[in-house]
Amino acid sequence: MFVCKECGYKSIQKFGQCPYCAGWNTSVEEKSEALANSRKAERISDIKCGSGKRITSGIANVDAVLGGGIVEGSIVLIAGAPGIGKSTLLLQAASGMEKVLYVSGEESPGQICMRSERIKSDSEDACAFAGRVQLLAAQNFDEVACEIERLKPDVVIIDSIQSIRSRPGQGLAASVGEMKEVAVRIVEIAKNSNISFILSGHITKEGILQGPKVIEHMVDVVMYMEESSDHAHRILYSTKNRFGNTREFALFCMTVGGLEVVPDASKYFLSGRCDIPGSVVVSACGGSTVFLAEVQALINTTSFQYPRRQVTGLELNRVYLVIAILERFTDIKLSSCDVYMNVAGGIKINEPAADLATAAAIASASTKRKVGKDTAFAGEIGLGGEIRNVSRLGERIDKAASFGFGKIIVPASGAARKNKIKVIEVKNIREALSAALVAPSQSPL
Incomplete structure (x- = not known):
């Protein structure tokens, strides 16, 4: 630590001119601790492991994204666009926890209390948790540190770190x-x-956290809150989690009374689906949750020098692979076409099990042949055009059956068991498309 000998200003970096008193060459290095008191290395076998105790947020879906709750001594960062609902989510989470210090650098305690009056927590108003939650409006961390030392809370909420x-x-x-x-x-x-x-x-206009990237490295959990395509729902997911799965997500509906958990994401993702070419359903996994989502494709003859590939909700590189496989092992040619892909509802699917649905959507849009409305997909495609097995196949089949789908196209792995739904096992991409696409005479446009 470098300290100005004139005014006492401190900085972690050496400075020529003090930014506080404007003095030149006044910085001196100061060691905060004597070397004799510094920590010593220990053998891992001699270290007592942490209890692993978790603190519940009071919102089951948020706890699931966190991996089962907030680990004691951990740091969770929630990022999102202005007005997305970060403060509302934090206030609702605070209402379900004990001994919370809520620090706001953007609102006064009165404004926070006004907002809390809209939020219901079980049978009590959010304002009724005043005995458990302490509010502090502060914009410098010295004040926050003093209150932490005085109150010794279990959880400290800071809204926001930029303030x-x-x-x-x-x-x-x-x-x-x-x-x-x-x-x-x-x-x-x-x-x-x-x-x-x-x-x-x-977050910035590019959708990344405002500030130095090192902050994301320092914290234990990084979560993002995004808006759905209908602007009424919010999707919470993690990109980093030292204590859980980063593929978990939670879906909320923004209401006058705050954020309400959507119990069945599949019902929302499939609402408004039309029976048209380019629309298919994938049975996907998000952490511990199996859900159904609509994958859409649109194919147009390109008017550009290089065909456009625009993808939302799927991994772009995997879409490139699927396009290459279709051109190599089927009669579908896309080298002079623009390909647009989308997952309805704003959810992101980052698993290879969506390959088969992606291929079916592209083939359907390209040939203008519909896929049966009661057909779902789950399968990874290898570079040889083979359909490969995916994890939790039985649960994916069960999910499609529970939503009334008549058949599901899956890898020929032998893992599929008898079910209420017709299970079609395929070995390669040609077999899959043959089973999926409705004959032209049965698919009027």
Whole structure:
């Protein structure tokens, strides 16, 4: 740590001119601890493992995304666009926890209380949790640290990290240096005091967290909240989780009374589906959840020098692979066509099991032949055109059957068991498309 000998200003970096008193060459290095008191390395076998105790947020779907709740001493970062519902989610989560310090650098306690009056928690108003939650409106971390020392809460919620400065009069909030120093101090408190932190964060217009990337490396969990295509729903998912699966997601509906959990995501994702060429249903997995979603494809003759490939909700590189496989092993030619892919509802599917549905959607849109409305898909496609097995195939089949689908096209792995639904096992992409596409005479446009 470097300290100005004239005014006492501190910085983690050496400075020529003090930004506080404008003095030149006044910085001196100061060691905060004597070397004799520094920590010593220990054998892993001698270290007592943590209890692994988790704190529930009171919202089951949020706990699932976290991997079962908030681990003691962990730091969770929730990022999202302005107005997406981050503060509402944090307030609802606070209402389900004990001994919470809620720090806001953007709202006054009165404004937070007004917002909490709209939110219901079981049979009580959110304002009724005032005995458990302490509100603090502050914009410098020294005040926050003092309150943490005084109250010793189980969880500290900071809304938002960009609004907090490390010390009064030192730099601007949301600057790279300030955010780094605040993050360092949060990590120090969390790990030394075993206090959990939940931070909200702003995102840039490119959709990434505002500020230095190092913050995402320092925290334990990074979650993003996004808006669905109908603007009424919110999707919460994690991109980093040291204590759980990053493929979990939660779906909420934004209402006047706050965020309401959508119990069955499949029903929402399939609502409004039309029986047209290019529309198919995939049975997908998101962590511990199996759900159904609509994969859409649109094929147009290109007017560009290079054909366009625009993909939303699927992995772009896997779509490239599927297109190459279709051109190599079927009669479908896409080298002079624009390909547009979308997963309805705004959900992201990042697993190879969506390959078969992707291929069927592209083939259907290209040939203008519909896929049966009661047909679902689950399968990975290899580079040789073979259909490969996927995890939890039985659960995927059961999910399609529970929604009234008549058949599902899956890999010929022998893993499929008898079910209420007709299970069509295929070995390669040609067999799959032959079973999926309705004959032209049966598929009027």
